[in-house]
Amino acid sequence: MNKKDITWAVLRIEGTNSEEESARCMRDVGVNAEIVHLKQLTGDDVIQSERRKLSDYDGLWIAGGFSAGDYIRAGAILAARMKSKLTPELKEFIKAGKPMLGICNGFQIMVELGVLPSMERKTPMTELPTAVLNLNDSGHYECRPSLLRHVNRGNCKFTGRIRGGEVRTVISSHAEGKFLMASEADYKRLADQDQIVFTYTDPDGSAAPKYPWSPNGAPHAIAGVCNPEGTVMGMMPHPERVFWRHGHPDWTRTGLDAGLGWDVGDGRAIFDSIVDYQTKKL
Amino acid sequence: MVKAHVTVHLKPGISDPEGNNTLKALQLLGFDGVVAAHTTRVWTIELATKSKDKAKEQVDAMCRRLLTNPVIHDYTIKVE
Numbered sequence: 001m002n003k004k005d006i007t008w009a010v011l012r013i014e015g016t017n018s019e020e021e022s023a024r025c026m027r028d029v030g031v032n033a034e035i036v037h038l039k040q041l042t043g044d045d046v047i048q049s050e051r052r053k054l055s056d057y058d059g060l061w062i063a064g065g066f067s068a069g070d071y072i073r074a075g076a077i078l079a080a081r082m083k084s085k086l087t088p089e090l091k092e093f094i095k096a097g098k099p100m101l102g103i104c105n106g107f108q109i110m111v112e113l114g115v116l117p118s119m120e121r122k123t124p125m126t127e128l129p130t131a132v133l134n135l136n137d138s139g140h141y142e143c144r145p146s147l148l149r150h151v152n153r154g155n156c157k158f159t160g161r162i163r164g165g166e167v168r169t170v171i172s173s174h175a176e177g178k179f180l181m182a183s184e185a186d187y188k189r190l191a192d193q194d195q196i197v198f199t200y201t202d203p204d205g206s207a208a209p210k211y212p213w214s215p216n217g218a219p220h221a222i223a224g225v226c227n228p229e230g231t232v233m234g235m236m237p238h239p240e241r242v243f244w245r246h247g248h249p250d251w252t253r254t255g256l257d258a259g260l261g262w263d264v265g266d267g268r269a270i271f272d273s274i275v276d277y278q279t280k281k282l
Numbered sequence: 283m284v285k286a287h288v289t290v291h292l293k294p295g296i297s298d299p300e301g302n303n304t305l306k307a308l309q310l311l312g313f314d315g316v317v318a319a320h321t322t323r324v325w326t327i328e329l330a331t332k333s334k335d336k337a338k339e340q341v342d343a344m345c346r347r348l349l350t351n352p353v354i355h356d357y358t359i360k361v362e
Contacts, residue, residue, distance in 0.1 A: 073351060080348050112351070132351040139299030180296070182353050217297070 001058065001282050003275060006031040008059040009052070011106075013038045013078055016065035018103065018240060025243045026061070029271045031278075033061075038078070042085040054089040058278060059099045062106030064173070064238060074133060074176040075108030082113060087125065090115070094124035097282060099157060099274050100232040104174055107224070107234030108133045117181075117195055121228045130186070133236070134178040137217030141175040145249050146215060146237050148198040148223050149205075155194035155230040157277040161269040167201055168266035169248060170237035177216040177236040179225070187220055198224035198235055231277075239267030284337040287360045288325040288349060296354045325349060334361045 008026045010033055012019040019035045026033035039045055040052045054060065068077035082090065094100060094115065102110040110116040111133055114126035136142055148170050150162045162168070181187055190196055199221040202213035207221065214221055216236070224235025241247050242265035245256045256263045292298050298321055305319040327344070329337045338361050345357045 072349065076348060076351075128346060129351050129353060132353045134296070134354055135299055137297060137299055139303050178297075180353055 001278055003030040003279055004032075006058045006275065006278050007056070008033045008061055009036045009041075009054070009057040010034070010061045010063050011036055011038060011041075012063055012065075013067050013081070015067040015069055016063045016105065018064035018238065021240050021243070022061050022063045022103070025240045025268075025271050026059075028243070029268070029275050031059075031275055038081060041089075042081070044085075054086060054093050057098075058282065059101070059274065060093065062100075062102040062109050064104035064106055067105055067109065070105075070176070073108075073112065074174075075105055075110075075112045079109050079112035082109070091124045094227070094232060095122070097229070097231055099277065101158065101274070102234035103238055103240065104177075104236055107236055108176060110232065110234045111179075115232055116227060116234045117190055117225050118227050118232070119186075119189055119193060119195070124227070124232075131179060131181045133174075133176045134180050134216075135176050136174070136178055136215060138211065138215075141173075142177070142212065142215040143171070143173045144212060144215065145169050146172040146223070147201045147203065147209075147213060148235075148237060149201045149207075150197070151199050152197045152226070152230075153194045155228075156197045156226040156233060157230045157281075158226070158233045158270050158274045159197060160273040160276055162273065167205070168269075169242060170198075170235075170239050170267055171241040171247075172215045172237045173241075174216070174236050177218070179216075179218045179222045179236075181219075187222075190225065191220075193228050194230075195225050195228060196220070196222055197226050197233060198222075198237075239270045242267040243271070244268075284329045284331055284334055285362050286327045286329065286337055286341040287362070288327065288341060288345060288357055289322055289360075290325070290345070290350050290355050290357045291320065291322040293354055293356050337361050 023033040202209035226233040245263045300321045
């Protein structure tokens, strides 16, 4: 596909709050992005000219925020609304290899939806969740820069431009970010299938960082995972907030070029990478 | 009308920061005999049916599909 023919949907409902910068990121890497309300996709209370189908888009980004007030559990309400009306379309979307990204609340929604970690190949969605983003060990909201190590071995389509083992600064901003699975065997399978994308680390490079470098206490310090095909990724920290170097907390001390290019932040490579995948593979 | 009371609690071994912080605060306030505090969430759901069995079956499905996440939650249902 040509970049100009690629259009991403950035999904919002009441309570999402990162859709503007998310759409801006995709536009800045050269593709189109449209902010779409869930009702436009489900057809509820929407005029015909604003009606959209999931298949109109080449990528789906579930933006961060506090959708539906985070009632019941973070992401549970939006996931239930999507499941009730969009399950067949979502399955088709993922099966077609179209990328889907969930940041923060978007990750929580994708886990509640069952599209992540969804460990069986060619099974885009499980009926019930197989993981959860649980309350941080601190018991409250945490917001600070995190150091993320890229641990994926090449499966994830969102990190093609990031070297293995590389550490990048990305902003955490969540109260429910502790990625939990039911058993240690699940974590092992996740790692064996190359579905772990990012882990938290600290300035010493620890694989088991302590608070606050691990903002939530997740076992194995997991910050982001993908599906077995690598086309669906969710992560708790916000790469769109460090898309530009001027989003980094230390840019006034270290300058706007920290080695990645003028005003290029640590998060941008994720969006460049997925567009690389779309232009080459789809 | 049937009323169902759903109690959702964390499975054993799942960390409960709210419960732990409550425990600490209670001990700081001098409640020395308190050895544990656990958070639970209670939902009261009203159903337009006369059958308690049917109501329980429906609420059980609600628990599995929305009110709980099977990775961390157990639940009990009481109907009246």
